[in-house]
Amino acid sequence: MKPQVSGVVSSKLRNDMLEVKFGDGTEGRLPFVWLRDNCQCPQCFSVEALGRKLLMDDLDVEVQPTEVEETMDGLMVKWSDGHQSEYSTNWLQNRSFTPTSRALHRERYALRREPWGAEHTMKNFDYNTLMSDDRVLLDWLLTMERKGSAMVKNAPKKDVAGPELIEHIAFVKQSHYGPHSPVINRPNSNNVAFTNAKLGLHNDLPAYEHMPGIIFIQCLAQHPGAGGESIVTDGLFAAEELRRKRPEDFKILSSTDMYFWDKGHANYSWEMPEFYKIAKFPVIKVNGNNEVVQIAVSNTTRDSHMDLPPQEVKKYYAAYKRFYIILSANAMTFKMEQGDMMTLDNVRCLHGRESYDADSQRHIETSYLDWDEARCRRRRLQEKFGCFI
Amino acid sequence: MKPQVSGVVSSKLRNDMLEVKFGDGTEGRLPFVWLRDNCQCPQCFSVEALGRKLLMDDLDVEVQPTEVEETMDGLMVKWSDGHQSEYSTNWLQNRSFTPTSRALHRERYALRREPWGAEHTMKNFDYNTLMSDDRVLLDWLLTMERKGSAMVKNAPKKDVAGPELIEHIAFVKQSHYGPHSPVINRPNSNNVAFTNAKLGLHNDLPAYEHMPGIIFIQCLAQHPGAGGESIVTDGLFAAEELRRKRPEDFKILSSTDMYFWDKGHANYSWEMPEFYKIAKFPVIKVNGNNEVVQIAVSNTTRDSHMDLPPQEVKKYYAAYKRFYIILSANAMTFKMEQGDMMTLDNVRCLHGRESYDADSQRHIETSYLDWDEARCRRRRLQEKFGCFI
Known part of the structure; x- marks a missing residue:
């Protein structure tokens, strides 16, 4: 035989x-x-x-x-x-x-990421289905890794809806703003986000060396009429555009360390009484293979201290501004409704919002999940369903 | 005038x-x-x-x-x-x-780090003083940033002593092993650390991209007689030795990505039911200025998958082994006593332990605090005491 x-x-x-x-x-x-x-x-x-x-x-x-x-x-x-x-x-x-x-x-x-521009539409998921159907949860995890963005619909109207979804996946990435953070217009605010001002495109918490991996932005109440619109863009797409069109700018932004800082006092009891964060890295972080691994943009928390010789500063700003223009030119604008929870790869996609009236009841809650835990869950679910690539 | x-x-x-x-x-x-x-x-x-x-x-x-x-x-x-x-x-x-x-x-x-060799003695702190005297807490924070190591004496005999100290500083960095993790010899263990085997010098959790910044290693019960001794070394010192003596090895280890993995099931109810982590970075991670910013060594969780052409593999192992020999040659060995809690910069210092008898009651608890939070607290205390550099 x-x-x-x-x-x-x-x-x-x-x-x-x-x-x-x-x-x-x-x-x-x-x-x-x-x-x-x-x-x-x-x-x-x-x-x-x-x-x-x-x-x-x-x-x-x-x-x-x-x-x-x-x-x-x-x-x-x-x-x-x-x-x-x-x-x-x-x-x-x-x-x-x-x-x-x-x-x-x-x-x-890690899955290959698929960059997108202004024409992108986020894939929709249902909150309760994510909580009950692991196949749909896996689809959300795959979508987040590839596209860096997805919309969760029908989130319950409670401030811990984000953390509860995160706990269903793994556990919350805590920051000095607490396990979840109400984005509302409040007096004596410890962050410009907690006012009614327009927010430029930004990643959350670049004052952390360990920036949160995924941000959950839940809309508990939207501002009626004009104002409060969300703006979202793919930093990976913009960085690759910059690399192609302005390689010298890409070089500057990926090789020059910037400081980000965040200093303040608690607005809520579960926050740290005082915080003073400083982190330092390039706005476009690349790995040894020159692949983009992190975008860190935030006009609010960009430090006024710069560790550059003064003669290099203007050139830096010019490159940064050109990058910001590409980010903006490829952004999508839409308005979240109550029950919507936008989920974004926070080290890749940027978000912002239009200003709104000071006396609005607009209420957004943000919470975070780290990529270590999200990818971990993706692998476990891929094994469970026998669909490991 | x-x-x-x-x-x-x-x-x-x-x-x-x-x-x-x-x-x-x-x-x-x-x-x-x-x-x-x-x-x-x-x-x-x-x-x-x-x-x-x-x-x-x-x-x-x-x-x-x-x-x-x-x-x-x-x-x-x-x-x-x-x-x-x-x-x-x-x-x-x-x-x-x-x-x-x-x-x-x-x-x-970030404070300038001061490398040390085998002659190093860790500075002692008292647990209760750390919990009550912010000037001493600041001294511990400064010591940790500069030396990457300190010993806390007289920790209370309870498994949450580490987390309680961490909560006094900021908050716990959670992992899939839970907010704190008992290092004891247990059957069907999800980690080689939770056996009685000798552990080579390692950093904790390199299977996390966001490796925990500081590890708190608390001794609740030590093994009597021979066995269970701790071995600690300064990876920064060893990396600089390697850079000086074997620049080619330094180049290989700082430019070649390695995978680390950690896969398993829960041993305790507060752990994730299943985990499957993979992280990828060089064993010696440097920033744009070629400064060492992270050491990741762990024979236990070093992945058997290697993303290298096969002809480069032996050269890699040779460089890695020479680095490991420098790490070992400059390590200190001592035995923790009940009430001791060793605190180490986990992205800089490595620790290991000698094997001990299988039926020992030896009980160590580990917990983690991130550098983002530790440096934040240091800055706030420096401001409080008017001693900002």
């Missing part, structure tokens, strides 16, 4: 790597030290904790296989340190250092 | 800047657009919210002064956009773009 074509069908040692061919024809190059480091035996790895038990002290970077056996289940390797390891085909293929396996894990980590 | 030498004594317009001389002889070069942007009048700035009201839409980057008047209190400027601004001497001097004023704000933002 012909053996099934599965497992590892051939392997060859070359350049500190095992070159393997799997039964389905795919190949992989597996570095020796990586294979030994990731031995899946109970001595090296805990299946209960899903964590590596092998200590760094005990890993020999020069470790070599002394014997390799291709099995129907995968690979067996005997090592120069006397240890013996077994690896399943599936485990190896998932981690075979091929462009495909690397790309798959990149998506498991 | 001779006028007092104060205020601004002279000013000159040059290259889009106002060159000013203050009464005390110091000078400053103040860019026009920056001055206009930071007008302190009630129309442009809210003294209640301490935030800028001037919108970016309304700022003209090419704005010019039409009239400048030096006053005993500071400066009066009339602008080409018709606006008029006044600035106090003190406000201007604080922001005069000189190396001194820039350095002062840098320290207000």
Whole structure:
């Protein structure tokens, strides 16, 4: 009887790597030290904790296989340190250092974001369905990661509706404004948002190094007539526009640290009695691959202190203003209704609002959820529904 | 009578800047657009919210002064956009773009860290004094920022002692392990830490993009006899050693993203029922000025997925191992006693522990506080005691 074509069908040692061919024809190059480091035996790895038990002290970077056996289940390797390891085909293929396996894990980590301009329409979700149907919750999580924005309809008229939805997902990211924060016109306000003034496009809380990942903006009461309209734009879209059209501006904004600050006193009992935050990073934050990972824009909390030589300041402002114009030119304007709860990727999308009458009963509540927790829930739901990419 | 030498004594317009001389002889070069942007009048700035009201839409980057008047209190400027601004001497001097004023704000933002090696002794603080004496609390905050480590003695024997101290400072940074987490040997554990195994040097929760800033490690019961000793090292010190001695290794570790993951199920009711975290960043994270801002080392949660071409993997491991050897060579070893609570800068210092007997009653509790909140409290206390640098 012909053996099934599965497992590892051939392997060859070359350049500190095992070159393997799997039964389905795919190949992989597996570095020796990586294979030994990731031995899946109970001595090296805990299946209960899903964590590596092998200590760094005990890993020999020069470790070599002394014997390799291709099995129907995968690979067996005997090592120069006397240890013996077994690896399943599936485990190896998932981690075979091929462009495909690397790309798959990149998506498991974080989904590819899809930039959008002024023509964008937010996808609608129903509050109660999000609270009761995990498939819809997963759809919201996928939408938020890809589009950075979604509208939740029919939120209950209570100030903790945002936190309750967040607690259903994971838990609230607290700030010095409390677990949720009423955006209303109030006297002696500790934040310009808590007045009736127009608010320029901004991300929330850039005075935090750990800016909140997702903002939940719930409308408990809207201002009737003109005023109070929301303005929303995709900072990722604008940043890529800037990079394309004004690469020098992009360079300045992504390499120059700005301070943001937020100082004040409590308006409500659950707030900290006094706060004085300062954070410092570029307005456009990129990672080592020059990918945009965070936008931080806020005219309200942009610090008057600047850590620049004075001769570079005007050039900085000019770049910043041009970026702001792109942000504005690609924004959408709409008016939230009572029961609406807008959800935005706060390190990507910016929001603002038009001014409204001082004696309005307009009442917005904001609360936050971190991306660490949102992505965590997305992965768990993808596993639950067997739809992991 | 001779006028007092104060205020601004002279000013000159040059290259889009106002060159000013203050009464005390110091000078400053103040860019026009920056001055206009930071007008302190009630129309442009809210003294209640301490935030800028001037919108970016309304700022003209090419704005010019039409009239400048030096006053005993500071400066009066009339602008080409018709606006008029006044600035106090003190406000201007604080922001005069000189190396001194820039350095002062840098320290207000974050204190200079002082690296240390194996000879280091942690400063001792008393739990009850921290809870009752804000001057001592400020000393602890300053110590934590500079040294990244301190020992709190006489913590009460209850599992929420850490969270209570944190709530006295600001509020707890929650993770999927809950607001506090018992480190004990338990069956079917969701983390290798919750076993009796030796733990290599690590930072806590690198599977979070937003790694907790400060870890509170409280000893409720220590293992008698040999075992359970703590090992602590300064990652900043080791990273600078690596940069000096092996610049190529430093380059690899600071420019190559690593995945960290943490997957599991709840051990306790207040934990999330299931979690699946993945974060990605270099083991040594540097900012735009190539300063080390975060260390992320954890053999337990280092992901077996690596987003590298296979031919770069061995070189990476070799650099990582050499870094780990420096971390270990400069570590201190000691044994915590009941009532001790070690506090560490978790994005800088690493900790580990020796193994201990499986049936030990050893009980450690960990909880977290973010640097955003700790630095906030430090600034507020510095203001309170008039000792702002």
